[in-house]
Amino acid sequence: xxxxxxxxxxxxxxxxxxxxxxxxxxxxxSLSVEAGEIFGYLGPNGAGKTTxxxxxxxxxxxxxxxxxxxxxxxxxxxxxxxxxxxxxxxxFYDYLTGAEFLDFYARLFGLKKKEKEEKIDSLLRLxxxxxxxxxxxxxxxxxxxxxVGLAQALxxxxxxxxxxxxxxxxxxxxxxxLRDIIVRLKKEGKTIFLCSHILQDIEMICxxxxxxxxxxxxxxxxxxxxxxxxxxxxxxxxSGVDPADLVDxxxxxxxxxxxxxxxxxxxxxxxxxxxxxxERKGRIHSLIPRTETLEDIFVDMVRQG
Amino acid sequence: MKTENRRPNxxxxxxxxxxxxxCGSIVSLKWAVERIPRKKIPGASIIxxxxxxxLKFATFGYxxxxxxxxxxxxxxxxxxxxxxxxxENLEHIFSIIAxxxxxxxxxxxxxxxxxxxxARDLKLALKILDLGLAKNPDQWIFPFEAGHHAQRAGDxxxxxxYYEKTMKIPGAPEIAKRLYAAAGFRVMDLEESWxxxxxxxxxxxxxxxxxxxxxxxxxxxxxxxxxxxxxTAATFKEKYGRLPADLEELVRVxxxxxxxxxxxxxxxxxxxxxxxIKAPSVWWKR
Amino acid sequence: MKTRAIALNxxxxxxxxxxxxxxxxxxxxxxxxxRLLAVLTVGDRLKIIKDVGLASISxxxxxxAILIGTGLVYKEIDKKTIYTLLSKPIERWQxxxxxxxxxxxxxxxxxxxxxxxxxxxxxxxxxxxxGQMLLAxxxxxxxxxxxTAVAILFSCFSTPILSSIFSLSFYLIGHLSWGxxxxxxxxxxxxxxxxxxxxxxxxxxxxxxxxxxxxxxxLTIDPRFYLFSAFYGLVYTLFILALAVLIxxxxxxx
Numbered sequence: 001x002x003x004x005x006x007x008x009x010x011x012x013x014x015x016x017x018x019x020x021x022x023x024x025x026x027x028x029x030s031l032s033v034e035a036g037e038i039f040g041y042l043g044p045n046g047a048g049k050t051t052x053x054x055x056x057x058x059x060x061x062x063x064x065x066x067x068x069x070x071x072x073x074x075x076x077x078x079x080x081x082x083x084x085x086x087x088x089x090x091x092f093y094d095y096l097t098g099a100e101f102l103d104f105y106a107r108l109f110g111l112k113k114k115e116k117e118e119k120i121d122s123l124l125r126l127x128x129x130x131x132x133x134x135x136x137x138x139x140x141x142x143x144x145x146x147x148v149g150l151a152q153a154l155x156x157x158x159x160x161x162x163x164x165x166x167x168x169x170x171x172x173x174x175x176x177x178l179r180d181i182i183v184r185l186k187k188e189g190k191t192i193f194l195c196s197h198i199l200q201d202i203e204m205i206c207x208x209x210x211x212x213x214x215x216x217x218x219x220x221x222x223x224x225x226x227x228x229x230x231x232x233x234x235x236x237x238x239s240g241v242d243p244a245d246l247v248d249x250x251x252x253x254x255x256x257x258x259x260x261x262x263x264x265x266x267x268x269x270x271x272x273x274x275x276x277x278x279e280r281k282g283r284i285h286s287l288i289p290r291t292e293t294l295e296d297i298f299v300d301m302v303r304q305g
Numbered sequence: 306m307k308t309e310n311r312r313p314n315x316x317x318x319x320x321x322x323x324x325x326x327x328c329g330s331i332v333s334l335k336w337a338v339e340r341i342p343r344k345k346i347p348g349a350s351i352i353x354x355x356x357x358x359x360l361k362f363a364t365f366g367y368x369x370x371x372x373x374x375x376x377x378x379x380x381x382x383x384x385x386x387x388x389x390x391x392x393e394n395l396e397h398i399f400s401i402i403a404x405x406x407x408x409x410x411x412x413x414x415x416x417x418x419x420x421x422x423x424a425r426d427l428k429l430a431l432k433i434l435d436l437g438l439a440k441n442p443d444q445w446i447f448p449f450e451a452g453h454h455a456q457r458a459g460d461x462x463x464x465x466x467y468y469e470k471t472m473k474i475p476g477a478p479e480i481a482k483r484l485y486a487a488a489g490f491r492v493m494d495l496e497e498s499w500x501x502x503x504x505x506x507x508x509x510x511x512x513x514x515x516x517x518x519x520x521x522x523x524x525x526x527x528x529x530x531x532x533x534x535x536x537t538a539a540t541f542k543e544k545y546g547r548l549p550a551d552l553e554e555l556v557r558v559x560x561x562x563x564x565x566x567x568x569x570x571x572x573x574x575x576x577x578x579x580x581x582i583k584a585p586s587v588w589w590k591r
Numbered sequence: 592m593k594t595r596a597i598a599l600n601x602x603x604x605x606x607x608x609x610x611x612x613x614x615x616x617x618x619x620x621x622x623x624x625x626r627l628l629a630v631l632t633v634g635d636r637l638k639i640i641k642d643v644g645l646a647s648i649s650x651x652x653x654x655x656a657i658l659i660g661t662g663l664v665y666k667e668i669d670k671k672t673i674y675t676l677l678s679k680p681i682e683r684w685q686x687x688x689x690x691x692x693x694x695x696x697x698x699x700x701x702x703x704x705x706x707x708x709x710x711x712x713x714x715x716x717x718x719x720x721x722g723q724m725l726l727a728x729x730x731x732x733x734x735x736x737x738x739t740a741v742a743i744l745f746s747c748f749s750t751p752i753l754s755s756i757f758s759l760s761f762y763l764i765g766h767l768s769w770g771x772x773x774x775x776x777x778x779x780x781x782x783x784x785x786x787x788x789x790x791x792x793x794x795x796x797x798x799x800x801x802x803x804x805x806x807x808x809x810l811t812i813d814p815r816f817y818l819f820s821a822f823y824g825l826v827y828t829l830f831i832l833a834l835a836v837l838i839x840x841x842x843x844x845x
Contacts, residue, residue, distance in 0.1 A: 014845065057678045059844040080680040087674045093600070095607050107596035108679045152675060162678075365766035366797065367649075369804040370642040377631050377639070408808045411634030 003068075004160050004191050005033040010055055010065035025051045026062070027215035033160075033208075038182065038192045040206035040223070042199065044302055048215045049195045050088060053164055057085055069160065081109065084153035088164040088195075090145050094138035098129055098148055101137055102155060109156045123151040128177065142169045150181070161185065164195045179205055203227075203294045213302055226297055231289045234264045236273065240282030249273050259285065349382070351375060352394045357404025364405065372406035379412070383419050392424035399433055403440060413437030414450060421454045430454050431463070438470075445477035452484060461491040479510070483517065490525055499525045523568040524588035530565040534573060534582050537561050548580045593681050594689040601663065601693025610658050611701065618651040618705050622712055629716075638807060640716060644709040645727055645803045652702055652735045653762055656694070660742025661754035663690050664839075673844060684836045687743065691832060694739050702732050726817075727806040733824040734800040738762060740831040747839045765797030799823055 010029040013022050026048045033039045043049050054060040056067055069079045092101055099120055106116040124130045127147040132140065140148065146166060153161060163182075167175045182192055183205055196202055202209060203223070210220040219226065236250070239258045246252065249272055250264035264270055270287075277284055354360050364371045379398050383391060399416035402409065413433055420430035431451050438447040452467035468485035471477045486501035502525060506518035534552065537560045541549050545558075552575045555561045566572060571585040605611065625643035629636040664687070667673040676686065706728050713721050741761050745754035771791045778784045799820040805812055 014843075054674075054844065057674075059674060059677055061841070061843060077680040077682070080678065083678065085675060085678040087671065089671075090675070091670050092672055092675070093604065095604060096600075104596060104600055105675070105679065108593050108676075108681055110593070149675075156679075362767060362770045365763055366801045366803070367646050369807060370646040373632070373639050373642050377628065380631065380633055406804065408804075408810070409638065411632070411638075415633050 002035045002071075003032050004035050004070055005031075005056070005193065006066075006068040007031050007052070007056070008066040008068075010052065010062050010067065012051060012055060012060065012062045025215055026055070026065075029065070029212065029215070029217050031210045031217055031220055033191060033193055035159075035191050036186065036189055037207040038186050038194060038205050040202040040209035041193060041195045041212065042197060042202060042209060042298065043212035044197065047212045049197075049212060050164060052212070053085075053162055053193075053195060057083070057162065081156060082159045084156065084158035084161045086146075086149045086153040086161075086163045086166055088168070090149035092137050092145070092149070092152075095136060097134050097136055098124065098140075099133045101148065102151060105152050105155050111156075119155060119157075123154055126154070126181065127151045143171065143174045146170060146174075147178075150178070154185075159190060161190055161192045162195075163192065165197075166194070167196065167198055167201050175201065199294045199298055209294075211298065211301055218301060223294070227292055227294060231267065231291055233290055234267075234270055235286075235288045235290060236262045236264055236270075237285040237287075238262065238273075238277060238282055239285065241277065241280050245276065245280070246273075249276070351378065351398065351401070354401060357401035360401060361405055368405045369409075372402050372409055372412075375405070376402050376409070376412050376415075380415070383423070392420075392426070395420055395424060395426075396429055396432065400436065403436055407440035410437065410441070410444060410446065413447060417450060417454065421458070427454060427458045427460065443474065443476070445471050445474040445481070448474070449477070449481060452481075452488070456484075456488060461488050464488045465492060465494075479505075479514065483514075483521075486521065490521070490528070495525055495529045499529070519568070520588055520591050523584075523586070523591055526568050527573075527584035527588060530567065530573065531582050531584065533565060534561075534575075535580075538580055538582070542580075548577060549575075550577050551575060552582075594685045594692065597676075597681075597686055597689025598692040598696065601690050602696045605659050605663075605694055605697040606700070608659055611655060611697070614651045614655050614658070615701060615704065618647050619708055621647040621651070622705070622708050626712060626716075637713075637716060640712065641721075641724070641807045642803070644712065645724070645731070645807070648702065648705045648709060648728060649731045649734075649803070651705065652698065652731060653738055655701060656698055656735045656738045657742050657755050657758045657762075659697070660694055660739045661746045661749075661751045661758060663694060663743055664746040665749070665751050665754070668844060677844070683840050687747075687836055687839055688832070691740060691743055694743070695736055698735050698739065699732065702728065702735065723806050723809065727802045730800040730802050730817075730820060733821060734797055737795070737797075737800075737824055737828045737831070740828045740835070744831050744835040744838070747835050747842070761795070762797065765795045766801075795827055796823075 008030050010026050011024070012026040013024040015021070016023050029048065029052055031041075041049055041052070051060065055062045055065075056069070070082065072079050093104075096104065102120045102123060103116065106119060111119065121130075124133055127150050129144065129147050129151065132144060132148070137145070137148070146169065150163075150166065153163070166182075167178055170178060179201060182194070186192060194202065194206065206223055208220070208222050209226065210217050212218070235253075237259055239260065241260075243252060243255075243260060246260070246262060249269045250262040253261040253263050255261070262273075264273060274284070276282075360371070361368050375398070379402070382388070382398075383395075385391070395416065399412055402412045402416075413436065417430035417433045420426050420433060431454065434447045434451040434454075437444065441447070448467040448470040452464045452471060455461075455464035455467060465485060465488040468481055468488055471481040472485055482501060482505055486498050486505060489495075489498035489501060499522065502518050502521045506515055506522060509515035509518055534555070537555050538549060540560055541555060541558065549555055552564050552573065556564055564572070567584055567586065569586065569591075574583045574585055575581070576583075622644055625640045625647070628643060629639040632639050667676070673686075677683065706725070709728075710720060710724065713724070738758065738761070742754060742758045745757045749757065771787065771794070775784060775787045775791065778787060802812065802817075
């Protein structure tokens, strides 16, 4: 599979303050993104996620390091023709309407009139913003801005899409819709580079991830390989049994009415519990095994770093 | 409950009443202040600007506009009669205006007008008009007006000089010549006056001008002849101890070669009792 | 074309700026006021109207150029709209040029409108259209174009308030050029004088665009002057724009 993005030892320091003091933000970032995958870029706030992205998009000029997109060494106009970018907390020209806004960006790509109009229509439909077509952007809500921002990123049908915190500030329905769109884009063959610190979303849709802490990528690889399948404990909700009998089997977490939420640490105890329930004619309402989540790994790594 | 509702209304009413009172007092105060005689009017600090040259630097390309504004201010200043010493800075203010916009003709004219009519300073008026002419050598209006001011003040010599200057500027009106000639007559330079009037007569563009010229020619000749006859009569009196009986006697005794006649060929009227000599026609009624 | 897209977008943005209409309102008031002012004068009334009229168009035009120009690039950087823009296949110089042309177009429309009012007032007063005025206004407009370039230059790296102060200083210094000349003449020959001469060569002589006095008095000007001024304006504007492009090119957008 082709590497669409390759970053090698990227370093960037900023001079901050009236008496310029050098502050290193990126201390040697290296990662690579393969074609057709959803790549998650995670890190705590201030780790350097956005800075990395801006270096790739030539909004910032790095001190050292190499960046290659589609095999081209530096970011040329040709490479940019195949990119799309949705920044964090997007803000656009207030006074334009939804359609005018997309039209403006379409012109920057030199799209022909008919093609342009079709594209605008389909994109508005894709992000669910057809009704806001003639509404001025100043009247958009945060979620609406985010959606129309995604539309703008897709105006040129890019092969590589950069999304910086695209799901931030959306309501649960919005987040689901956006996640679905991203997955659909992947199916169309696009590569997606996703910056986020909302781990649940990353876990749901990403193929590979890189974790950046303190300006360095401390872990990179397929999501599955990072998270082991090991079951940490099992959460069981049951009723009809005397709590005293459950003491050996697990820790009671909470009680609601006659239902008890039990945390069972050992796997063998599950069988014993099932037997007990059957014996006492109790009821098991739910049985949920909890595996190691990305959050757990992440918190561990950050603490170590 | 009722009192509570009324209280906010009462407060609003007091505020409105207060506003009216304050408004009234502001207006009456202003009215009262304006009655007080003042030494200066606002903007009078213009007087303290050392020179128009330096002011020009501060106008950033709007010197023409600033000249206009200072001129407008000057007009207000000079019509404020309560300021008694306002003429002290006349020359200064108008020279500032001249520096800022040398081609603005009105200030020179009006400044000179103020100088001569209100400040009664002919010299200053002429100075201002000279400045105007220096900066705008093609503007005949400046020496023209200078001549008028001098003439009105009775200084015919100066008036004559200015009329001569006016005549020399191309585009000057014909009347300048006539005024020059008339002023020449006033200073009794009869020869020059006659010459100029003859020129006017010969180059007259219309009948009216020719008529005027001929009237003046009559006047000049009559004056010249009258002087001659009077001088001859005085000599006669010295010689013979009495006034001549008639003008022919002067010819008979050989004091005059021939008796001068007026421009129309008529004889001069002589009163043997008083020795008065008069022209037969009134020159301006011809 | 990409520059055109940015230019039109900038035009749309500028033409909706309330400052523009506030300044235009004051310009209109000023032009009407000239009529009133003319009543106070003794002598030539027309001169006052013309002087105030041309000065109004000039002053308010400069204010429009500075107040809007200094915000143009800064706003994009501050509000981060520039991120999505520069990640598209557009060169940074195209962006800058687009902004410049957009504002120039706006100023052109505004100047046209103010000139319209001015000529109308003159027409009401004299009954004829004074075409000569347009010549002075044309060069006022050229001066505005140059000031716009300067405002954009400062907008690339400075906040709107500082940029406005710098741009205004540029305008004022530009009109003091012959103050500098006098200073040079009075200085003794030497290093100081040479330095002043160098300064005088670089600093713009905005008086080149000032034909207000001549037009009001109806004086004739050598056409070579006009040509020189237009050329000078063009070259200087390009110089400023090139400087802006240079500064903008290497800038990090944090």
